[in-house]
Amino acid sequence: MRPDVHALVGAYVLDAVDDLERAAFERHLRECADCRAEVDEFREAAARLADTAWSVPPPALRANILDAITTTRQDPAVPVRAVTPKRRFHLVAAAAAVVAAAGVGAAVYAIQDQRVRQERAVAEAARASEARVRAILAAPDLQVREQTLTSGGRVTVASSKLTDAGVIMLAATSAPGEGRVYQLWTIHDDDPASAGALGEGQAATVRIVQGLPASSAVGVTIENAPGATTPTTPLDALVQL
Incomplete structure (x- = not known):
């Protein structure tokens, strides 16, 4: 078919x-x-x-x-x-x-x-x-959540407890300005951990995150290149899991 x-x-x-x-x-x-x-x-x-x-x-x-x-x-x-x-x-x-x-x-x-x-x-x-x-x-228990970015675009988070992993897909409208990058964060018990920063000029990525279902939220920030150790607030997007 x-x-x-x-x-x-x-x-x-x-x-x-x-x-x-x-x-x-x-x-x-x-x-x-x-x-x-x-x-x-x-x-x-x-x-x-x-x-x-x-x-x-x-x-x-x-x-x-x-x-x-x-x-x-x-x-x-x-x-x-x-x-x-x-x-x-x-x-x-x-x-x-x-x-x-x-x-x-x-x-x-x-x-x-x-x-x-x-x-x-x-x-x-x-x-x-x-x-x-x-x-x-393809996991049968897949859960998908989306949130728009304040800067334009969206972030999609798909997670599966059966695979104990998830996928974060970022599709921003445009890349941040010169010297700035998008950075992804997983948040567990109000404790953020970096899930990786994009390169300068990048506005889209797909990131596999092991253990993502244990997180309570996924955040997106705009940071000075090449990234930060703690997220800058306010966040550009926050996806509650």
């Missing part, structure tokens, strides 16, 4: 649709402002992380994503927001786009005789990260 046309957003951005799906989705885009906005967001996030470098995703990526969706059991008792197959597809596709773009962006620094080995290592790391993200997002 083909996915609902709305669910083709991620695959379309990744160029992982066939000719019939592409034609149908492009017709749909002319009438659906929401899908046009999502396409623009996904493309912008991937472009920023890739630093103007981009390549076609692996041929198996779309099949793997669709397979993960069709084999995922849905939990009707999720209390926060129902994680439907369409929504799960969007999360997986968006995360895969950013993970793939990050791998490509890192690969451009490979030089001379080390280039092949470095590119292979980057590709393997990207595949491992993608697989881990897909495994977390």
Whole structure:
């Protein structure tokens, strides 16, 4: 069965649709402002992380994503927001786009005789990260929460107690000013811990956080590069878990 046309957003951005799906989705885009906005967001996030470098995703990526969706059991008792197959597809596709773009962006620094080995290592790391993200997002107890950023954009937090892990996906409207970076925080019993800072000029990321379900909240701040040891207040976003 083909996915609902709305669910083709991620695959379309990744160029992982066939000719019939592409034609149908492009017709749909002319009438659906929401899908046009999502396409623009996904493309912008991937472009920023890739630093103007981009390549076609692996041929198996779309099949793997669709397979993960069709084999995922849905939990009707999720209390926060129902994680439907369409929504799960969007999360997986968006995360895969950013993970793939990050791998490509890192690969451009490979030089001379080390280039092949470095590119292979980057590709393997990207595949491992993608697989881990897909495994977390396919968990039957997945809970998803979103919050808008004061500076513009949004942060999405998906967590699973069964995997004892979560995924933080940041998609800001734009990068902070020169010398400033976005930084992610996990908060447990009012004690914040850094979950990593983005690089200068970056406005999107996907971070896997082991043990995330034990946290009470996830925060986003804007800090002086390369990051801070304690969060600057007020936070740009706070996602209660």
